[in-house]
Amino acid sequence: MSSPLGDAFFGLLARDAIGLWRRRGEVLNPVLFALMVATLFPLALGPEAARLARVASGVSWVIVLLASLLSLDVLFRSDVEDGSLDAMRVSQQPLAVLVAGKILLHWLATAVPLIVLSPIIALALGMPRIGVSTLVLALLLATPQISVFGACAAALTASLHRSGILLSLIVLPLAVPALIFGAGAVETVLVGGNPAQPLFLLAAGGILAVAFGPLVCASALRMSAS
Amino acid sequence: MNPLMLWFHKSGSPPEFYRLAGRFQPWLWALALIFGVIGLYLGLLRAPADYLQGESARIMYIHVPSAWMSMFIFAFMAFCGVLALVWHVKISEVLLISAAPIGVGFTAVTLITGSLWGRPTWGTYWEWDARMTSELVLLFLYFGVLGLFHAFDDRRKGARAASLLALIGLVNLPIIHYSVTWWNSLHQGSSINLMTGTSAIDASMLWPLLIMTLASKLWFGASLMQRARVEVIDLESGKDWVQALLPPTAEKPKPQP
Numbered sequence: 001m002s003s004p005l006g007d008a009f010f011g012l013l014a015r016d017a018i019g020l021w022r023r024r025g026e027v028l029n030p031v032l033f034a035l036m037v038a039t040l041f042p043l044a045l046g047p048e049a050a051r052l053a054r055v056a057s058g059v060s061w062v063i064v065l066l067a068s069l070l071s072l073d074v075l076f077r078s079d080v081e082d083g084s085l086d087a088m089r090v091s092q093q094p095l096a097v098l099v100a101g102k103i104l105l106h107w108l109a110t111a112v113p114l115i116v117l118s119p120i121i122a123l124a125l126g127m128p129r130i131g132v133s134t135l136v137l138a139l140l141l142a143t144p145q146i147s148v149f150g151a152c153a154a155a156l157t158a159s160l161h162r163s164g165i166l167l168s169l170i171v172l173p174l175a176v177p178a179l180i181f182g183a184g185a186v187e188t189v190l191v192g193g194n195p196a197q198p199l200f201l202l203a204a205g206g207i208l209a210v211a212f213g214p215l216v217c218a219s220a221l222r223m224s225a226s
Numbered sequence: 227m228n229p230l231m232l233w234f235h236k237s238g239s240p241p242e243f244y245r246l247a248g249r250f251q252p253w254l255w256a257l258a259l260i261f262g263v264i265g266l267y268l269g270l271l272r273a274p275a276d277y278l279q280g281e282s283a284r285i286m287y288i289h290v291p292s293a294w295m296s297m298f299i300f301a302f303m304a305f306c307g308v309l310a311l312v313w314h315v316k317i318s319e320v321l322l323i324s325a326a327p328i329g330v331g332f333t334a335v336t337l338i339t340g341s342l343w344g345r346p347t348w349g350t351y352w353e354w355d356a357r358m359t360s361e362l363v364l365l366f367l368y369f370g371v372l373g374l375f376h377a378f379d380d381r382r383k384g385a386r387a388a389s390l391l392a393l394i395g396l397v398n399l400p401i402i403h404y405s406v407t408w409w410n411s412l413h414q415g416s417s418i419n420l421m422t423g424t425s426a427i428d429a430s431m432l433w434p435l436l437i438m439t440l441a442s443k444l445w446f447g448a449s450l451m452q453r454a455r456v457e458v459i460d461l462e463s464g465k466d467w468v469q470a471l472l473p474p475t476a477e478k479p480k481p482q483p
Contacts, residue, residue: 152394156374156387166373170391173366216394219311223386 008093013101020109026074030067031113037063038121053126057135057186060122064114064139065146065175071110072150072167075102076158076221085158085225099221100214103151111143127190134189134199141202142182148213149174155220177205238317240458241467247451247458254448261441269434282346287434289339291442292332296364299329299446303371304396307389317454319385320461322392324453326372328446333365367395381461 020027041059045051079085088098118139119132127135153170157163181202185195236242269287303325309318340358341351352358371388378384462468 149394156391157377159383160377163377166370166377169366169373170370173363173370174394174397176360176363216390220387220390223383223390 005093005097008091009097009101012088012098013105016102016105020105026071027109027113030070030110031117033070034063034067034114034117034121037066038125041125049126053128056122056125056127057131057190058183059125060118060127060135061179061183061186063121064111064118064143065172065179067114068110068143068146068150069168069171071106072154072171073163075106075151075154076224077154080158080224085221089222089225094218095221096214096218099151099155099218103147103214103217106151107144107147111139111147115139115143127186131186131190134195135186138182138185138195138199138202141199141206142178145178145206145209145213146171146175148209148217152213152217152220155217155224157224158221159224178202181205238315240316240320240462240465243317243320244455244458244467247455251448251451251455254444254451258441258444258448261437261444265434265437265441269431269438273431273434274428280346282343285339285343286431287438289336289343290435291439292335292339293361294439295442295446296329296333296336296361298443299325299332300364300367300392301396303329303392307392310386310389311393316382316461317458319382319389320454320457321450322389323375323385324450324457325446326368326375326388327453328449330365330368330372332442332446333361333368336361337365371395 038059041055042052045055076085079088088095091098115136119135122135123129123132150167150171153167153174154163156170157166160166181198185198185202188195188198237246265287270284273284273287275281275283303322306318306322306325309315310322337358340361344353345351371391374391375381375384375388378387459468459471
């Protein structure tokens with residue numbers, strides 16, 4: 001079962017995956033960053049277990065959000081610089097689909113390790129164990145939209161030489177709803193409530209972002225390249 | 227072509243816009259000033275003080291119109307963004323970029339007056355409640371749009387990127403507006419409902435508020451015209467019509483490529 005679109009999509013995915021594998025040290029950077037920041041919190045707040053436990057879930061959310069900003073800068077930069085983006089633009093295949101592949105890979109490489117890591121961080125800080133499954137589920141629902149917003153911001157700034165703080169300035173306000181509902185879901189479980197409502201809202205936001213995000217991202221990239 | 231479309235196309239050309247904006251601008255300033263003075267007089271001196279909050283409730287006449295403007299201007303920017311992205315209207319790019327600093331101003335005024343109002347009524351300058359927090363997020367969104375625009379050397383490219391970001395940011399506006407119903411908080415629910423005519427606010431307080439709202443809209447219009455005129459001149463500085471505006475004795479700047 002082979003179609004030109006499928007070939008282009010998986011071909012690009014494979015190319016980027018190989019690129020990521022060759023720079024695998026870089027892929028670990030967000031994870032290391034998350035671990036280090038998690039270590040700073042007890043040092044700053046003091047080792048008192050009760051206090052740490054109260055902030056544990058919120059802290060792990062903020063850490064995930066900040067860590068996922070780290071690798072955004074390079075998401076499209078090399079494609080803009082070496083002309084791959086122009087090739088993607090003039091190819092017969094819709095740019096949005098190709099971009100969706102890049103976002104998917106970025107999510108797999110950045111968000112998934114963080115999703116695995118964050119329950120460990122939260123538990124180490126003393127979050128009660130009943131919150132773990134909701135934390136993971138909420139992260140699974142929230143990280144795709146964070147990746148999509150990040151990709152849009154990266155696409156907007158792809159032709160700039162330095163995007164630095166600008167990326168955070170663009171992404172963080174947009175990620176606020178995901179953070180609120182995600183952290184809210186975990187908090188609800190911890191106080192004994194039913195997290196269905198925030199989780200559904202999170203899922204709704206995620207579906208919208210995943211459905212329309214690649215289109216927005218593609219038009220931003222066209223703008224960057226023109 | 228019908229007259230309305232013709233007018234639309236004509237005023238979209240930079241020299242024509244410059245002329246039109248220059249003609250509207252003094253009127254807008256004058257009306258904004260008149261309504262502003264009337265509204266402030268009614269609000270600060272004539273309207274009754276709140277029986278619970280006392281005189282401090284008068285901050286409302288500044289706070290509420292600026293809060294509305296802070297959201298209105300963002301929606302306006304997103305609207306300009308659509309025009310800029312879909313039809314490549316140069317003037318709408320200019321309007322978007324000129325509106326952003328005014329939006330920052332109104333948002334800052336909202337936050338500052340809100341915080342000053344919060345001290346006597348809630349007992350705190352800052353409360354992490356949904357509305358205040360989302361207003362702060364709105365401020366960051368404005369900064370994002372402005373920052374993105376200024377990061378580009380090419381103004382038109384920057385304006386188009388900013389247009390797209392303004393559109394994306396518009397997603398945040400409903401969240402601000404409906405946050406009151408999403409989270410229960412210190413902030414009181416919305417008490418004005420013009421649609422059904424069942425306002426929980428007395429007419430003696432409503433009128434000054436509405437006049438102030440009108441004044442803030444007019445102020446925005448006037449300020450926008452003034453900023454957009456400068457922006458247009460800057461953007462088109464190499465063009466003949468801009469050169470023609472200079473007095474004959476002035477030293478002409480070299481046309482930019």
